[in-house]
Amino acid sequence: MTYQPTALENAAAEPVPGADELEGGFERLVHPAPASTEEREAKIAKMLFGKDYSDYQAHATWTVDEGWHHKVIEPYGSFPMDPASAVLHYGQEIFEGLKAYRHEDGSIWTFRPTYNAARLNHSGRRLAIPDLSHEDFMASIVGLVRADSEWVPDVAGSSFYLRPFTFASEPFLGVRAAHRYEYMVIGSPSGPYFEHGFQPINVWVEPTYHRAGPGGMGDAKTGGNYASSLLPKVKAHEEGYDEVLFLDAATDTNLDELGGMNVFVVMADGTLKTPKLTGNILPGCTRSSILQLLRSQGKTVSEETIPLQWLLDGIKSGDVAEMFACGTAAVVTSIGSLTGAGFRVEIPGSDVTKALYDHLTAIQLGQLPDTFDWLYRLA
Template sequence: MTSLPESPRPAPTRAAGAFEVRLSDSPLPEPDRRALIASPRFGTVFTDHMARCTWTAGGGWSDRRIEKYGPLNLNPAAAVLHYGQEIFEGLKAYRHADGSVWTFRPEANAARFARSAHRLALPQLSAEDFLGSIEALVRVDAAWVPSGEETSLYLRPFMYASEDFLGVRATQQAEYLVIASPVGPYFAGGVKPVSIWVAQDYHRSGAGGTGAAKCGGNYAASLLPQQEAQSKGCDQVCFLDASTNSLLEELGGMNVFIVGADGSVATPELSGTILEGVTRSSILRLLADSGHDVQERPIALAELRAGLADGSVTEVFACGTAAVITPIGRLAGADFDLAVADGAAGRVTTGLREALTDIQYGRAADPHGWMHRLL
């Protein structure tokens, strides 16, 4: 990325200023940090600090601060360890060519975080605190935001039940934190077609469950099927609905789209069992802007298999914050194994990825006002 003079930095917002800065007494030396962010691997290296605040039933949210990144002190009776009462989010900070740092649609992440909190009976964090915590952390650890191709600072806000209590009820105490990790492409080999195993014996969620919430239990449920997918030579797993075992839902951590030979694009409709992805909704907007026939509807596995076999489906791709947009080149299951015709370089898939990342990295105009400047 071309290095240009840094533009004037905006003043911290009031919400960011509410977080007291307690600087680390042992930040990583600059040469070591530069070496780590030169070619970052996803989720393996973390910045010097983290954002944090505490909630109690009697006092609400308090003690907003930026503090040294480090281990958490958990009592063995902490409710999260026994009942899984926790939620999380994922978004990125992008360094633009002029040195400024931006994030993408954080208000949407804040709203989803609140919905997840409600479903898991956790306290809701205001959008102001959510955005303020991210801005405050990125300002302190700005040097950790990489500037290389396909790199960013991945931000992981999360909340967990911290009360020391074994009774089965909603917690009376919770902790909210944000940690950050410089990252490159989600898949180690970069952007290339992935292979998908369709799980027909396991389901990610069911009606009335937590499928629409971003909570750890949903991801834990996907790990055994993911192992099965890998044992079958596939990169990722795709789940079907629990009611009929016939309709596509989502991958272990990504939404899925199919592209027809006629240019139409379809994705499974939101049914309460599918996570409402921020990248998903952005793609729907970009597709509509470019004149595609866009459909949110039930998609049967049988329909997809038939479309791949007769050529009426030409591209399949997955999307999410971490992986952005990833082409799918192969779809397999217990009784089928199909190649996706244009999985390697599908025109719609590659065009969408370019359009989205150009907005995120400041290489193109932002007509929808999706980008939020952090510094």
């Protein structure tokens, strides 16, 4: 059967202008006190994921009368927020995550940024937040990275993590969609998401809590979905597990996703499976990329309902050879064990997982041909 792209993938395929054409779409303001070379290099050397931030941030405001306006690249920092701001009371907030990579020749690139632009709007529509054009999204990324180009590290395994987000800022306590929003992008020089690097993670299969349910916001990248995953993650971490695998809220029998990553199962016969998108699962950019990459290699990969019991039986019988999680932050990481109420299984294989990680990161770093036109040059 010929693969049919999703609506999100089709939206992401719409062309956008190059970076030189978009530069200036967000006006760069003068920074009165940027970090010194020593301060910047010290933070880059630490490369703690999401802990240190660069000199600038992108910022735009939406109002009913003016739409998106006041588009600037401004000094990073806090700004006044009214205690009645709608986001603080009703959670109208969406976000994205993508990375900028420095290639060997010093140029700076990012990976499938229009997918993030399209998904930001996909999430926003679910939360009644106004669309941001792909051109504005890209102009904000271009403007921030060019202003903070010296913050993009060149160490193996490193990147400049970009976090675009939108939230309701109107001071209003009535229950309705807000009439004012802020869009922002911040950047952080980062190393690996998991501090132990590419090593298999130990996963707790959550029997009680769910991150989303039918008809909810599971396929929107919004803080509420992550907030609902935090308590079970805290409990799992206390027991020594790296991550939590959530089951579907309707039956408590089928795989959904980890707290922040999609999952794949590698069969002993070389075929692969991943949970189908049901509206409860985030349509990950890395997930989409892996599906396209595997199919281009002639691999059989299916999107289907994956019962937990079937998976456990397959691991025990040897029919399941590997399992991995994927997402922008971690890229691809091997799942070494699953533990739940009354069971624990080990999954020793990681060859396919490591090959996928190597292939994807090599494309991102410009070390393999970009046959899918996934890369976008920022600077």
